[in-house]
Amino acid sequence: MNRKIIIPKEIITVNNSMEILRDSFIEIENGIISRIDKLKNIDLNNYDGEIFRFQNLTLMPGFVQTHIHLCQTLFRGLADDLQLLDWLQKRIFPYENNHNANSLRISAQLGISELLMSGTTTLLDMGTMNHQEVVFEEMIESGIRGFSGKCMIDENDLFPTFKETTEDSLKSTIQLAENFHNSANGRIKYGFAPRFVLSCSEGLMKETSNLINDFDGSLYHTHSSENIGEIKAVRRKYGKENIEYFDSINVLSEKTVLAHAIHANEKEVDLLKKSGTRVAHCPSSNLKLGSGIAQIPRYIEEGISVSIGADGAPCNNNLNMFTEMRLASLMQKPIHNPTVMDAKLMIKLATIEGAKALHLSHEIGSIEVGKKADLQLLNLEKANHSMLDGDENLYSSIAYAADKSDVVSVMIEGKWVVKNGINLVYDNSQMMATGKVELHKLLNRAKIN
Incomplete structure (x- = not known):
């Protein structure tokens, strides 16, 4: 079984109560969120899966x-x-x-x-x-x-x-x-x-x-x-x-x-x-x-x-x-x-x-047990974000101050697709080179100045 635990600074759940959890973790088994709990309720020393600690990062749904x-x-x-x-x-x-x-x-x-x-x-x-x-x-x-x-x-x-x-x-x-x-x-x-x-x-x-x-x-x-x-x-x-x-x-x-x-x-x-x-x-x-x-x-x-x-x-x-x-x-x-x-x-x-x-709210869109682990980790510990860590300050930072440069890691169904700012799916330099070649060819076909 593929098991992992993520321990972030806080978890923005976007559940019905819009809870923000601190001193907490989520457990993921085979791409599904299987547990959300307080850290005091788990013995990490005897945990047999992967443990990811992100003490300065905020976890939220993708x-x-x-x-x-x-x-x-x-x-x-x-x-x-x-x-x-x-x-x-x-x-x-x-x-x-x-x-x-x-x-x-x-x-x-x-x-x-x-x-x-x-x-x-x-x-x-x-x-x-x-x-x-x-x-x-x-x-x-x-x-x-x-x-x-x-x-x-x-x-x-x-x-x-x-x-x-x-x-x-x-x-x-x-x-x-x-x-x-x-x-x-x-x-x-x-x-x-x-x-x-x-x-x-x-x-x-x-x-x-x-x-x-x-x-x-x-x-x-x-x-x-x-x-x-x-x-x-x-x-x-x-x-x-x-x-x-x-x-x-x-x-x-x-x-x-x-x-x-x-x-x-x-x-x-x-x-x-x-x-x-x-x-x-x-x-x-x-x-x-x-x-x-x-x-x-x-x-x-x-x-x-x-x-x-x-x-x-x-x-x-x-x-x-x-x-x-x-x-x-x-x-x-x-x-x-x-x-x-x-x-x-x-x-x-x-x-x-x-x-x-999209009729997918039973699977994604919030961090809740039973949903797929489609998640992102944000670094809001930057000078352009609020100095306070209250719930309203977090929402404000994400909606009004954050940008894509604050996205550190992303996973879909428990699999990392972006990790530590690195795209694990595509090579940017290769895409750029190919994109330029294919665009020039397309413009020649289209005959548009």
Whole structure:
């Protein structure tokens, strides 16, 4: 049996009581948290497993990001200062259309590496149209937990060559789901991913929604109500608002994750609430693309599931949950008041609420006996953090002051993937060299200056 004990400075459990434990340890057996107890209750001298002592480090759950585009990591810095529809038409669609297996593989590696190094242990990824099996292969190999799915596009007025027939899209999606859903002992699952209303026929949207019933534990993942121009185009096409349209074709449910949901009217807020639809909030992306500020405090007040994702590297340009927590809080305070979206809530949105959105809260998202050991260790003993060690000071440090450089070690299901600041999965210098070569090749294929 693989047994280990971790003894940190403190444990931020993110359990129902939001307990912070001190003078305590956790025991992990075969990747599962088997015991949480006070140090005085164990004889370490006679313990027959590994013992890890981290007297200056804070233990907390790994982050759960609910909207990521691994396929876009290679495009970081290549699509700045554009609004959404131009961003897609002039940059992202041409780039994605010119991915081959090699360029997509290094893009996924770069993205997963960045996520692991900054404390994210679970993600919901929206893939791309071609070579999607590569993303699944990298997720399996890396040890990260998550969902992904081929991006489905059967209509595309913005970039007409980046689409396929409805039949081909459904056929290839089903094949991928059969191959990869619940792979790696259930660590990898399928997220069906029709891109958004303007790139999907009604038939594709509806047929894809039906597929989640055939793959237990899968999700329906799409974009919605991100941009005013997008909403006007949806209104011209269907005579409805974006979320109202989704409701009319019966794709809203507790298995649906909508990225953004910035511009929602009163009826749509009610539809989100009644259907149990999840909202993935992407603050950096929403600000950088000038898309708007989602009414997140209202959603939370109404009991709508809200979690956080960094979106993609070309619209952020980081995949750093610390940045997303800070912005998610600060951007709402001038609109409402400084008490909204407090630090403790940010910690929950980044961990347990993400797990709930993905229907994984029985497995991850908090440090509790019986859950998988998806954990991170932070060094908050630095001059840029609070000098006090109280509970509220810890939440403040993590939500408002911490950054990815404070992540020391990360484990997924009891296995170290980052240790003492070293990435145990990928070699950074090798990734950089490969990434530069593959990006130049892709840009030559795309013929974009």
